[in-house]
Structure formats: C-alpha cells, structure tokens
Amino acid sequence: MTLAVIGAGAWGTALALAAARAEQSVRLWARDGTQVQAMRETGENAKALPGVPLGSAILPTADLSEALSDAEAVLVVVPAQTLRQVLPQLAPHLAPLIPLVLCAKGIERDTGLLPSDIARETTANPLLSLSGPSFAADVGRGLPTAVVVGAQDEALAGEIARFMSSGSFRCYSNGDLRGVEAGGALKNVFALAAGAAAGAGLGASAQAALVTRGFVELRRLATRLGANPETIMGLSGLGDLLLTCSSAQSRNFAYGLALGRGESREGLKLAEGVPTAGIAAHLAVQHGIEAPIINAVTEILAGRLTIGDAVEALMTRPLKSEDI
Ligand SMILES: NC(=O)C1=CN([C@@H]2O[C@H](COP(=O)(O)OP(=O)(O)OC[C@H]3O[C@@H](n4cnc5c(N)ncnc54)[C@H](OP(=O)(O)O)[C@@H]3O)[C@@H](O)[C@H]2O)C=CC1
Ligand SMILES: O=C(CO)COP(=O)(O)O
Numbered sequence: 001m002t003l004a005v006i007g008a009g010a011w012g013t014a015l016a017l018a019a020a021r022a023e024q025s026v027r028l029w030a031r032d033g034t035q036v037q038a039m040r041e042t043g044e045n046a047k048a049l050p051g052v053p054l055g056s057a058i059l060p061t062a063d064l065s066e067a068l069s070d071a072e073a074v075l076v077v078v079p080a081q082t083l084r085q086v087l088p089q090l091a092p093h094l095a096p097l098i099p100l101v102l103c104a105k106g107i108e109r110d111t112g113l114l115p116s117d118i119a120r121e122t123t124a125n126p127l128l129s130l131s132g133p134s135f136a137a138d139v140g141r142g143l144p145t146a147v148v149v150g151a152q153d154e155a156l157a158g159e160i161a162r163f164m165s166s167g168s169f170r171c172y173s174n175g176d177l178r179g180v181e182a183g184g185a186l187k188n189v190f191a192l193a194a195g196a197a198a199g200a201g202l203g204a205s206a207q208a209a210l211v212t213r214g215f216v217e218l219r220r221l222a223t224r225l226g227a228n229p230e231t232i233m234g235l236s237g238l239g240d241l242l243l244t245c246s247s248a249q250s251r252n253f254a255y256g257l258a259l260g261r262g263e264s265r266e267g268l269k270l271a272e273g274v275p276t277a278g279i280a281a282h283l284a285v286q287h288g289i290e291a292p293i294i295n296a297v298t299e300i301l302a303g304r305l306t307i308g309d310a311v312e313a314l315m316t317r318p319l320k321s322e323d324i
Contacts, residue, residue, distance in 0.1 A: 001024045001025070001072050001073065001163050002024070002025045002026075002027070002070050002071055002072050003016075003019050003024050003025070003026050003027070003071060003072065003073050003074070003075060003163070004026075004027045004029060004067045004068050004071035004073075004074045004075070005019070005026060005027070005028045005029065005074075005075045005077055006029050006067065006074060006075065006076045006077060006078065006086065006090065007029070007030070007076065007077035007078040007086075008028050008029065008030035008035065008036075008039070008045055008047075008048060008060065009048045009077065009078070009136075009270075010048045010049050010136035010137070010140075011077050011103060011136045012028065012048075012075070012077035012078075012103075013028065013045045013048050013049040013052075013054075013136070013140065014049060014134075014136035014137075014139035014140045015075055015077060015103065015130075015139070015164075016028045016054070016058050017049075017052060017054070017055075017058070017139065017140055017142075018139055018145075018164060018166065018168075018169040019075075019163070019164055020054075020055055020057035020058050021142065021166040021167075021168060021169065022163060022164055022165055022166040022169065023057075023166075024057070024163060024164075025057055025059075026057055026058045026059065027058075027059050027061055027066065027067040027068075027071065028045075028054075028058050028059065028060045028061070028067075029060075029061055029062070029063075029064060029067035029068075030060065030061075030062060031062065032062065033062040035047050035060075035062075036060045036061060036062040039054065039060035040060055043055075045060075048136075049136060049137070049140045052140040052141065064089060064090065064093055065093050067093075068090060068093035068094060069093065071098060072098065073098060073099045073100075073101060073160060073163065074090065074094070074098060074099070074100050074101065075101045075103055075130070076090070076100055076101065076102050076103060076104070076115075076119075077103040077104070078104060079104055079106065079270055079272065080104040080105065080106025080107065080108060080115060080185070080272055080275070080276070081106065081108065081109060081275050083102075083104060083108070083115055083118045083119065084108065084118055084121075087118065087119055087122045087123065088122050090123075091122060091123055094123070094125060096124065096125065097125070097126065098125055098126075099125065099126045099127075099128055099151075099156060099160060100119060100123065100125050100126070100127050100128070101128045101129070101130050101149065101160060102115040102116060102119060102127060102128065102129050102130070102181065103129075103130045103131075104272070105131060105181075105184035105185050105187075105188060105240075105272050106185050106188065106272040106273075106275065106276045107185050107186075107275075107276045107279050107280060107283070108279070109275040109276070109278065109279050110279075111279075112279050112282065112283050112286075114178065114181045114182060114185060114225065115129065115181055115185075116129060116177055116178070116181055126151065126153065126156055127151065127152075127177065128149055128150060128151040128156065128157055128160055128177065129149070129150045129151070129177055129180040129181040129184070129236075130147055130148070130149050130150075130160075130164075130171075130180075131147065131148060131150070131180050131181060131183060131184035131235070131236035131240065132146060132147035132148045132172075132184070132234075132235035132236045132239055132240055133145075133146070133147075133235060133239040133240045133242065133243035133244075134146075134147050134243075135243070135247075135249050135250070137249065139168075139169060142168045143168065144168050144170070145168065145169055145170070146170040146171075146172065146235060146239075147169070147170075147171055147172070147235060147236075148171070148172045148173070148174050148180055148234060148235045148236050149161045149164070149171050149172070149173050149174070149180070150173075150174040150175070150176055150177045150178075150179065150180025150181065150231070150236070151173075151174075151175070151177050152175065152177050153175075154173055154174065154175030157173035157174060157175065158173040160173075161173040172234075172235065174231055174234070174236075176227060176228040176230075176231040178222075178225060178226040178227050178228075179222060179226075179227030179228045179230075179231025179232060179236070179237070180231060180236045181236075182221075182222035182225045182226070182227045182232075183218070183222060183227065183231065183232050183234075183236035183237030183240060183241075184236045184240055185272070185276055185280075186218045186221060186222055186276070186280060187218060187237070187240045187241040187244055187245075188244065188252045188271070188272045188273030188276055189214075189273045189276055189277045189280055189293075189294050189297050190210065190211065190214035190215075190217075190218065190241055190244075190245055190273075190293065190297075191241075191244035191245050191250050191252035191253045191256065191273060192252050192253070192255060192256040192259070192271065192273040192274070192277065192297050192301075193210050193214060193245075193256060193293055193296070193297050194207055194210055194211060194214075194244075194245035194246070194253060194256060195248070195250070195252065195253035195254060195255060195256020195257040195258075195259070195260060196256040196257070196259045196260040196297075196300065196307055197210055197256075197260060197307075198248075198253075198256070198257055198260060199256060199257040199258065199259060199260020199261040199262075199263075200260035200261070200307045200308075200311075201260075202260075202311065206311075207245070207246075210245070210293060211241060211242070211245045211246075213292075213293060214241065214245070214293050215232075215237075215238060215241055216323075216324050217284075217289075217290075217291045217292075217293055217294055218232060218237065218241065219232045219233075219237070220289045220290075220291070221280065221283060221284055221287065221289055221291060221294070222237065224283075224287040224289060225283070225287075251268065251269040251270055251271050252271045252272065252273040254268065254269070254271075255268050255271035255273070255274065259300065259301075259307075260307060273297070274301060277294060277297045277298045277301055278298045278301070278302070280294050280298075281294045281295050281297075281298040292313070292314055292317060293314070296310040296313065296314060
C-alpha cells in the first residue's frame with residue numbers, strides 16, 4: 001500500500017517510520033523545501049526526529065501532488081490549529097474514497113471543533129482518527145507501542161490498523177471516531193496540570209489526585225462531545241492521560257513543568273493543550289459540566305490565577321460525593 005503522511009514534524013516522521021516498518025511505501029510531505037532536501041540528502045529528519053534513518057521506503061517531498069497522487073490512504077499530522085489551513089490544500093489531489101487519518105490531538109480554539117469536524121467542512125472523504133499513548137521518539141526508535149484507529153466505519157478502521165501495524169506498532173480499531181479524537185485532544189490539558197503540579201513541587205499525592213479527577217472531567221466532557229464513555233477507558237483517554245501526565249518527555253507536561261517552576265515557556269515545543277484548554281473550559285460551561293481542573297489550567301495559562309490560588313480553590317470546593 002502507498003501512504004502519504006502530511007506533515008514531517010516529530011509525529012509525522014514517526015508514523016512514516018511505523019508505516020515503513022509495516023512494509024508500506026510512504027510519501028512524507030513537508031511544506032519546507034529545504035527540510036525535504038536535507039532529508040533526501042542525509043536520509044534522516046534532523047529537524048524533527050534526529051538520529052533515526054528514514055530508510056528507502058520513505059520518500060520525502062515538498063510537492064503535494066507527488067505526495068498524494070498514488071496514495072491509498074493519507075495521514076494528516078499537523079497541529080490541530082493548522083488543520084483548517086492545511087486540509088483544503090489536499091482536496092484537489094485526493095480521489096473521493098481515499099481515507100484521511102487525522103492524527104492531531106486538539107480542539108480548534110475559535111470554534112470548539114474536533115479535527116474530524118473541521119475536515120468534514122472541506123472533504124467528503126472517509127475520516128479516521130489515530131490516537132493513543134505514543135511518543136514520537138519511542139515510535140521512531142521502534143519501541144513497542146499501542147495506538148487506536150477510530151472511524152464510524154469500524155471495518156475501515158480495522159483495515160487501516162492492519163496496514164499500519166508491525167511487530168513494534170500495534171494498532172487497535174474502534175468504531176467510535178469521536179471518542180478516539182476527544183480522548184487525545186483533552187488529555188493534553190491534564191498533562192499541563194500534572195506538569196505544573198510537578199514543577200510547583202506539590203508532591204506525588206497531588207499528581208495522583210489530579211490525574212484521577214482529571215480523568216473524570218475528561219470522560220464527562222468527551223461524552224458530551226459525542227464519545228462513548230467506554231472509549232475513554234481505553235488507549236485514547238486513560239492510556240494517553242497516564243502517559244502524558246507522568247513523563248517530562250510529554251511536551252504538554254514539560255510546558256506545565258516550566259509553568260510550575262515559574263520558568264519562561266518561550267521556545268518550548270508544540271503543546272496542544274495550551275490552545276485547547278480555554279475552548280475546553282468554554283465547552284464545559286456550554287454543556288453544563290463541572291470542570292474545575294480545566295478551568296484552573298485555563299486561568300493559570302491566562303495569568304489570571306497563580307498555582308497557589310488554584311490549589312486553594314480546588315481544595316476548598318464544597319465537599320461532595322465522589323461522583324465518577
Ligand atoms: N510528538 C508526539 O509524540 C505526538 C504528537 N501527536 C500530535 O501530532 C500533531 C503534530 O505533532 P508533532 O508532529 O509532534 O509536532 P511538530 O511541532 O514536531 O511538527 C508539526 C509539523 O506540522 C507542520 N506544520 C505546522 N503548521 C503547518 C501549516 N500551516 N502547513 C503545513 N505544515 C504545517 C510543521 O512544519 P514546519 O516545521 O515547517 O513548521 C511540522 O512539520 C499534534 O497535534 C500532536 O499533538 C500525537 C501523538 C504523538
Ligand atoms: O500525545 C502524545 C503522546 O501520546 C504526545 O504528547 P505531547 O504532545 O504532550 O508530547
């Protein structure tokens with residue numbers, strides 16, 4: 001099978017490597033011609049995932065037509081906030097039935113839309129979401145990783161999962177597209193919270209409380225956004241929450257860590273939870289859901305609340321039943 005990967009950042013490159021290990025032929029598209037030239041010359045993506053040879057099954061290209069003309073499936077791996085700009089560029093090169101696998105983890109800041117909602121505005125092609133606990137560096141090195149591919153048509157999700165899977169990359173399928181994408185989008189907000197708690201030295205007990213109560217908020221909000229609550233118990237939900245709330249390898253956790261330590265966040269890598277937090281807080285209000293941790297993260301990011309005040313506010317909320 002020939003796959004196109006749109007976006008040669010860390011995750012796009014790692015997914016291209018995963019597909020190549022699954023013996024697929026891959027076109028890896030980047031908008032930056034200089035980066036493509038360097039990848040072709042050196043055989044690695046030094047900008048985004050250094051030290052991992054791309055191999056001969058991956059063809060880097062800056063030409064969308066070359067990337068897409070013979071693609072049988074397309075993985076879209078650019079940040080959530082850029083999907084509205086990138087997706088229409090693909091449309092002229094895509095045959096109608098080519099599946100689009102959306103890999104961004106975020107909610108569009110200005111609209112509250114998940115990636116598949118944004119895509120649906122510009123394409124009638126079948127849509128899928130790939131999500132779950134998976135650091136690009138781990139996948140790039142071929143370390144064992146499990147993810148989930150979601151689509152309304154679970155047979156199609158299964159087909160893509162089979163094409164992407166190898167001895168080191170195990171893809172499950174799920175018929176709940178919304179659940180798969182909502183889990184991945186929302187967990188980033190709690191990774192920010194967990195990082196901030198670690199940076200502020202709040203201790204391991206606070207971390208566990210944040211992750212557990214964060215999971216309750218995640219499941220509540222994701223369910224209101226159309227997810228099956230059982231999906232949130234899986235890889236794209238609980239799985240990704242556990243990974244990114246416990247490791248500074250997560251860029252969202254690392255961003256929170258800097259926030260908690262009172263350090264500058266300038267120059268840090270992409271943290272999708274930052275644009276997602278405020279809109280998630282807004283969606284929670286719209287759906288009448290209590291989301292004190294999402295609110296606290298939003299207020300801290302906006303500079304309207306200190307971490308100390310957030311802790312006090314969370315700890316002095318009225319006592320209640322542990323509604324999970
Ligand atoms: N890294 C990881 O471990 C994982 C990441 N993800 C998700 O994957 C998505 C991408 O993350 P990741 O690859 O790590 O991020 P990176 O910051 O490493 O890469 C982002 C890529 O998107 C490209 N890009 C950004 N804006 C545009 C645009 N307007 N048009 C075309 N290309 C654009 C960038 O190009 P340029 O370099 O030219 O700016 C870059 O190649 C995020 O939603 C993230 O949450 C999911 C699972 C794991
Ligand atoms: O989504 C991820 C792992 O599953 C990557 O998390 P970060 O974007 O926080 O690094």
